[in-house]
Amino acid sequence: MQYFTNETIDLNTLPKYEETTLANPDPKYWKVIVINLFIFLLLIAIGLGIFILFNESVRINWILWTSLYIIFAALLYLISRASFKKRGFALREKDVLYKSGIVAEKTTIIPLNRIQHVALNEGMFSRMFGLGTLQIYTASGSSGDMHIAGIEIEQAKAFKEALVQRLDINTKAENE
Amino acid sequence: MSLDFSQPQRQSAAGIIINGAYVAQHLVRAMFIPLALFIVKANKTALLYTAFGIIALVVLALVYGYLYYLKFTFYLNPLKQEFVIEKGIFSRKHLTIPVEKIQQVNINQGFLQKLIGVYQLQIDTAGADSKEVDIRAISGEIAQALRQHLLHGQQAPAVQEIGIETSTNTDIPLIKIKASTLLKIGLTSNYGQSFALLIGFGYAAFHNIKELLKAFDNDNGQIEQFVKSGFTLFSIGILLAAIAVLLLATNIIKTFIKYFDFQLSKHSQSLLISAGLLTKKNTLLHPNKVQITEYSQNYLQKKIGLFKMLLKQAHAGREQSEKEMKNNNTEIPGCSAAEKDELLRMILDKLPEEGSTFKPNWRYLNLPVLFQVFLQMLIYSTFYYFIPEVSAYYPLAVAYFVIAFIMTYIGYTKHRITVSENYIIKQSGIWDISQEIIEPHKIQSISTSQYPWHKKLDIGHVTFHTAAGSISFGYGNFTEINTLVNYWLYQVESSDEEWM
Numbered sequence A: 001m002q003y004f005t006n007e008t009i010d011l012n013t014l015p016k017y018e019e020t021t022l023a024n025p026d027p028k029y030w031k032v033i034v035i036n037l038f039i040f041l042l043l044i045a046i047g048l049g050i051f052i053l054f055n056e057s058v059r060i061n062w063i064l065w066t067s068l069y070i071i072f073a074a075l076l077y078l079i080s081r082a083s084f085k086k087r088g089f090a091l092r093e094k095d096v097l098y099k100s101g102i103v104a105e106k107t108t109i110i111p112l113n114r115i116q117h118v119a120l121n122e123g124m125f126s127r128m129f130g131l132g133t134l135q136i137y138t139a140s141g142s143s144g145d146m147h148i149a150g151i152e153i154e155q156a157k158a159f160k161e162a163l164v165q166r167l168d169i170n171t172k173a174e175n176e
Numbered sequence B: 001m002s003l004d005f006s007q008p009q010r011q012s013a014a015g016i017i018i019n020g021a022y023v024a025q026h027l028v029r030a031m032f033i034p035l036a037l038f039i040v041k042a043n044k045t046a047l048l049y050t051a052f053g054i055i056a057l058v059v060l061a062l063v064y065g066y067l068y069y070l071k072f073t074f075y076l077n078p079l080k081q082e083f084v085i086e087k088g089i090f091s092r093k094h095l096t097i098p099v100e101k102i103q104q105v106n107i108n109q110g111f112l113q114k115l116i117g118v119y120q121l122q123i124d125t126a127g128a129d130s131k132e133v134d135i136r137a138i139s140g141e142i143a144q145a146l147r148q149h150l151l152h153g154q155q156a157p158a159v160q161e162i163g164i165e166t167s168t169n170t171d172i173p174l175i176k177i178k179a180s181t182l183l184k185i186g187l188t189s190n191y192g193q194s195f196a197l198l199i200g201f202g203y204a205a206f207h208n209i210k211e212l213l214k215a216f217d218n219d220n221g222q223i224e225q226f227v228k229s230g231f232t233l234f235s236i237g238i239l240l241a242a243i244a245v246l247l248l249a250t251n252i253i254k255t256f257i258k259y260f261d262f263q264l265s266k267h268s269q270s271l272l273i274s275a276g277l278l279t280k281k282n283t284l285l286h287p288n289k290v291q292i293t294e295y296s297q298n299y300l301q302k303k304i305g306l307f308k309m310l311l312k313q314a315h316a317g318r319e320q321s322e323k324e325m326k327n328n329n330t331e332i333p334g335c336s337a338a339e340k341d342e343l344l345r346m347i348l349d350k351l352p353e354e355g356s357t358f359k360p361n362w363r364y365l366n367l368p369v370l371f372q373v374f375l376q377m378l379i380y381s382t383f384y385y386f387i388p389e390v391s392a393y394y395p396l397a398v399a400y401f402v403i404a405f406i407m408t409y410i411g412y413t414k415h416r417i418t419v420s421e422n423y424i425i426k427q428s429g430i431w432d433i434s435q436e437i438i439e440p441h442k443i444q445s446i447s448t449s450q451y452p453w454h455k456k457l458d459i460g461h462v463t464f465h466t467a468a469g470s471i472s473f474g475y476g477n478f479t480e481i482n483t484l485v486n487y488w489l490y491q492v493e494s495s496d497e498e499w500m
Helices: A028-054 A056-060 A062-086 A124-128 A153-175 B015-041 B044-071 B111-116 B140-152 B157-169 B179-188 B191-215 B222-233 B236-259 B299-304 B322-327 B337-348 B362-386 B394-414 B478-494
Strands: A088-091 A095-100 A105-111 A115-121 A131-138 A146-152 B073-077 B082-087 B093-098 B102-109 B119-125 B134-138 B173-176 B263-267 B270-275 B280-285 B290-297 B307-313 B329-335 B356-358 B416-419 B424-428 B433-438 B443-450 B459-466 B469-477
Touching: A028 A056, A028 A062, A028 A124, A028 A131, A028 A146, A056 A062, A062 A095, A088 A153, A095 A146, A105 B478, A115 A153, A124 A131, A131 A153, A146 A153, B015 B044, B015 B111, B015 B134, B044 B082, B073 B140, B102 B111, B102 B140, B111 B134, B119 B140, B134 B140, B173 B337, B179 B236, B179 B299, B179 B329, B191 B236, B236 B329, B290 B337, B290 B469, B307 B337, B329 B337, B356 B469, B356 B478, B362 B394, B362 B469, B394 B424, B416 B469, B424 B469, B443 B478, B459 B478, B469 B478
Parallel strands: none
Antiparallel strands: A088 A095, A095 A105, A105 B443, A115 A131, A131 A146, B073 B082, B082 B093, B102 B119, B102 B280, B119 B134, B173 B263, B263 B270, B270 B280, B290 B307, B290 B433, B307 B329, B356 B416, B416 B424, B424 B433, B443 B459, B459 B469
């Protein structure tokens, strides 16, 4: 039997997750987002170009289509920028926090003793800038999982190591 | 226990027939309509060839069944505590399931299995596809023994023996549903499901009869004619009454087929549930593997004191289809208040105590009212001006407006969470009012969110993610929510209680 206490908890003295200072993703990650965005928009532009060349009705209204495309591109750029600005993460002693969202601000918190496994993902462009995506999985399926993109690779590795080590401690404690 | 599972063994020899039948059934199901059409239209020689073809198929199915039977072995590794299945004729599959990961062992008996006198054993684990672990033909004795081994193997031997001993003695059902109760359940629940079924069935019948007539080359729109004349003959009132009667009848028949002779008993440390009219389904589950306990009641059920319960288990690891999610849930279609409390006590150790209740802000209504009431009204009014035929239906539109608004409002008044030290209870619903109970240590992660325009108003939302799905509470006081989130995080992070 472990030493057991059962004191009344003052809710106001508990650590507040909403006051944690969050680290922003690496500024270089913005470049990765822009490259991805550029490729995506380029593919659409090619598609549109083919339509303008071969489709009669589209060719007549090419000004309309091009301006629609430009508005779409600008909107996508702004949304990506807003989404990038709002991202933040933090590793606390007993849990991980991740904040994101374009309109609504969503904060997800995963207690370390509920993590199932951790993966480090390096995309093609991310690797060029020395960045990685940390993926943290729980037993709740995709809804409760966490994908933290744009962490500097060395930091991400350290991060992962810290999480994995704590995972080991947890599973060891469970086995005992 | 004299039966030894440590050596690889095959299914019962009847498995050859069961496996063959299973394959044949799949083939027939896939080819049913073209085959039926072919038989109707074909001449004698073609029919003869078809008959040969069918015989050949049956033989092939049996050969397949035999080979499958030969290549399908299972055993329990007593050292590692793993259940191993090897199967596959052409590509071999080697399946290993740690005994401690097993959530539920089902023993079923289908129609053909009943005829031959064998049982089917399925193993549910968190994460794995339940269809993977499916032993289709073993004798009842072996099935029971194997289930005992699988569910109690993880415990200390001493406990195991006591478990088996008591299980033979005390098998008094905790909940037993009588036929009269089943009738009540059929009359009061699942209207939505039966309605969907009825519509689906009606459409399929309509479509199939048309197809058949087409096959005979004399479809002249008789059915449309018939349906139309039906509308003019009956008044709509009679039609509605007929639909209602049909709905209740389907409901009652469905309930009887699924839940006939429903029994729930305590079986050492597990719950044993058996039910079914045509196929008897046995389910054994561990109370501590239940993640969300839900009970619900609608207006009619409240009057007769009937509850419906749903025990949601973990489906961890990957995305699952709606149907698989439902398979992980164990349903108790009807029980009294006393039985409900007894079961809650068994799963949660004690009845949830009183706690503080949190209700949503009235702004909860904004979006649903906007998108489900006013948007529809707007669409209707545009049609009203431009298409004269639609304008005659305006009483319907008014009725929709009133009903949709009232339903949204009821949904708002019922939406709340009650928080106490050991439990979180989420209440929701419009017609069926459900209470979902979770214990804080079963939370996997928590999300909070807030719209920027709610910052000043201090309104926010919270979602708990558990291994059996998510539960959300929206439009609450965000300061209170944050305090609660910090408290729950403290509870999860400071205790080493296992969630499964």
